[in-house]
Amino acid sequence: MSVDERIHDRKFVRSFFTTPTAVEGEEDTGKMLRQAAGLRGMEAPDVWVPDNEDATAPNMRDEGARNIVDVLTEHGAGFPGEVHPRVVWHRDSPGTRYQGFRHMLEMTDPESGAPEHLDGFVIPEVGDIDDWKKADEFFTIVENENGLEEGSLKMSVIIESGAAELAMGKLREEIGKPTNNLQRMFLLVDGEVDYTKDLRAITPTGELPAWAELRHNTSRGASAAGLIAVDGPYDDIRDIEGYHERMTDNQARGMLGIWSLTPGQVVEANTSPLPPATGYWTIDADGREVELTSEDGVEVYDGDRVELEELGEDRYELEVGSDEREVTGEELRSELLDLVSYVPSMDDIVDSMEEFEAAKEAGKGAIAMTQAATVRVDGVEVEVSRDRMWDEATYQALQTPITLFQDVYENRPDQHDDLADLYGAEVVERATEIGQ
Amino acid sequence: MSVDERIHDRKFVRSFFTTPTAVEGEEDTGKMLRQAAGLRGMEAPDVWVPDNEDATAPNMRDEGARNIVDVLTEHGAGFPGEVHPRVVWHRDSPGTRYQGFRHMLEMTDPESGAPEHLDGFVIPEVGDIDDWKKADEFFTIVENENGLEEGSLKMSVIIESGAAELAMGKLREEIGKPTNNLQRMFLLVDGEVDYTKDLRAITPTGELPAWAELRHNTSRGASAAGLIAVDGPYDDIRDIEGYHERMTDNQARGMLGIWSLTPGQVVEANTSPLPPATGYWTIDADGREVELTSEDGVEVYDGDRVELEELGEDRYELEVGSDEREVTGEELRSELLDLVSYVPSMDDIVDSMEEFEAAKEAGKGAIAMTQAATVRVDGVEVEVSRDRMWDEATYQALQTPITLFQDVYENRPDQHDDLADLYGAEVVERATEIGQ
């Protein structure tokens, strides 16, 4: 098996949800853990992370580890996602590393019922690849001491230092070496707050930098080593639109998962990488992407950033922002075609894939897929149409959202109802079968 | 010789043109190859790639290999560019790799006249550096079996996986090791469709992501290993403007070549990195770069995104987009100077280089080059002028388009007439001599 094939059960992780493990002041310090363990369906994350590091006060972490054991023993069987507690670790602190090791030992002790619901651990603050190997060695010792199969505990890391970013480029050649068990690697998760500190970046408002290159390198590192890339937390939990924009940007980089701080963010994270239930057209309105309204089969723009007027026979005035042009009907169709795009629905994607598969069976290597619409701006209607050639490579590149859907469908039966509600049972059935 | 000096004949490649090798249904399945072999002048690419991989149906590839042999034997002598067939290869499929190897053996068999017109092969779907070495070893065996000099066949690869992207960072230290012949490396070509699949990226419309970091890393990898960087295919062949914007963006990254799917795209790709025949001024009109019209020595902006009015003595109102300011004449000159830029012609560049060379001979290390113009907006004329210091480093950095021109002139005599038509014989002559 090639190192760049994902070897664990989950090939995709959409949501990575952290919960404090012990909160002082409550009678039951593990109350938040208990609540999170009860999440189901779209509110339940693909990966749940009882967070015994930053989200939990340092003096509460021993109790946090015990809470994890209790809650998993009691509620672990019913939880629909994977469970990966975050333990403490720091590349520059042997004391912290030893504390994390002891917590890992404790949580996997076969005396409790926790280990069978535990999928792995998340290691924060890793440094260079030799530091990753130290963590891996602790996993191996923990597995050995507690009678678990060597390599069975998955290891995920938080990338929050320049050294760790560079380590991702070396991972492929280190996995599989005889003296480690790095095949256990699962998620590469960016941690932008600490990364900002480590790179000593400054912004005027204190806002986090976008760190586009880090996210690229994480996604690339995941691809080269058969792992899954996950973006860090989005702090402003009221800002749903901002969270969506970040996810869209991530997805275009191949980073399909993101951290979630609340069950509300989990819902968004679980839904965002899936195709929409209904396709729609958008227009680039002077630099802003605006969704057109579908009215009786006509796609209508009713904003002010694009204006259109019919001047006379085959003469039109098109104004985009403050840019005014007189054009013929032919030119108008061409201009509008450059401005509008179609966002296909799940149904559309499945249709196109079926069409291509049929063509391939009939011996064709490439076919043209047509997208056409009537667009209306200021009452003027224009027909636009675009062909796109599909060959095997296009088919495979566009298959990703379907493969993700199938991974979700297989691993998250608790979301079947939600998916059927969203797409309809027939689309869901076709989507689970296509391209297998 | 240093590894980062380009050791092959061509130091630059502008265009990389692929042609299907065998199309079912035609009496002559190699008809497209025959047509492409007849291209000359600006329509003929720097590198022609008979594509025995994705562009050709899997069941036609054995016939495709034979077609390549036939067409090269017959027409190879007259083809003005280099010829690098793409064979099949996949990092995860030994069967595919062996098929590619057999096709390479066949095409270089001295029984036909093909080998003398064959410059190398293009290997798609490579993985990490050890995978590149496997391909290199097949080249070596092929050379040995068919009596070619070891290392004489050039190897180009398509970067379409995260592993291959990382491999580019290791190439410099691998080239020259005793157990490989990686000095044969020639082009690093991005393949964004399969790369998108490999990184599992999703965009709402199915459009390809821009992959800016990949292109940077490819250009950097080429620089560090003495190779040439080429961007992948631009699918929308009707969209000339989009193709140009992509090339301009690539060129600012040091990626001067691009894939071409049609002879029309080849013309664009061959022309784009060369300086224009006539210089011109542009203005940043509220975020859009607009070319000014030259009228009797005055550079005129006649759009609506910048507006200018004389209010009274030394008072002007300048409006950029929806941004309105009252300014003095002095401020106006300074504001406009920030907005306008000059795009020098081939003639201008040669002039400046000659001027700097003369200054250097006279013992000066740096001189100021002045760009000045009269700009007219809404009838108001403003004089703008800018000095730029040129020293040895500036000279060398700005020399790239001239060095590229000289490489084209030396290697593509079939384009001499086109270049003379474009620039005039005198400019061409000076451009071929400067800085040598």
Next chain:
Amino acid sequence: MSVDERIHDRKFVRSFFTTPTAVEGEEDTGKMLRQAAGLRGMEAPDVWVPDNEDATAPNMRDEGARNIVDVLTEHGAGFPGEVHPRVVWHRDSPGTRYQGFRHMLEMTDPESGAPEHLDGFVIPEVGDIDDWKKADEFFTIVENENGLEEGSLKMSVIIESGAAELAMGKLREEIGKPTNNLQRMFLLVDGEVDYTKDLRAITPTGELPAWAELRHNTSRGASAAGLIAVDGPYDDIRDIEGYHERMTDNQARGMLGIWSLTPGQVVEANTSPLPPATGYWTIDADGREVELTSEDGVEVYDGDRVELEELGEDRYELEVGSDEREVTGEELRSELLDLVSYVPSMDDIVDSMEEFEAAKEAGKGAIAMTQAATVRVDGVEVEVSRDRMWDEATYQALQTPITLFQDVYENRPDQHDDLADLYGAEVVERATEIGQ
């Protein structure tokens, strides 16, 4: 000590100021050096670089080396920054490397008083990591010959080739190996003019590309190896605004230092990464960040890119660019909140840090920091308010400008007066004590 902790005296370098070492035609060819040696306070750079490479004509460089010795002997004791002459070096030219070596030997000869004022050397045009080791070896020989402690001379390099960019990714694993003294490494300085040449990039106007990825990789390399990242020269010395924008962009990447070509640029570079003396609000006015004017506690926008009108009870019309919306008061507050940001002053940052430290002492791991303002647009006033959660990680990430300030305060007593003038003595005192 971990390799990624900065081991030299200066943990931050804001300004890197180059001076020609010998100018022909003057009676005293070292006049510019003598002038630069007299700089004090904000006009004096953190690192002064007598430039015996590109800024000095090739035939003047032997004399330049002697001038450096003379000027340092005479004026070195009073210079408030560190002194790092740039010597000649080239990865492809052994002759150039030997010349640089001889100049280093000469400048550190204990016969003069120069060595005690010399902190290190800057090596331009380095190639891959083995080339860096050659330079390091020359430092070691120079130290040995001239009785300096091994490793005491700091080495900085100019990153101006693809090979050097890749070398930064290997530095961490090379530092500390027994056969080098690379612990002497200090600054990683981008050199975009020669880098543009090395990557063979072309822009239509001859302007330098932005090289965002290079700057990211330099900042990351510095972080991973405990070094300091510095950006290259900004040629257009009249364009203060452009210089500032570049620095702001750099700072968001963790690159806090920049090259300066004039004492005026030094002042800007020394000031830019420090927090402002007075906080202020900005608004995203249709894609442009505009500072609001504070009038009697109300933050006023008086441009034309955002317009606001009260239509009736709880109804408003908000127009951003050409985008018009009717909103309720609640929606208006939410929309405006998305548009405005607060840039905290030094005083604000120290306040927040003190508040967080007090909360931590009281046993709280996280507290909410509130930013609130009354914003006025077209006479309509709107209250906006935003909470941000601070935990330990936030605190540490936002601490960078303060740590930088403390580094400046400790190492640059000549700037104490300027800092007191800027911030007031009380703020300066609190800022020097917080978080230590």
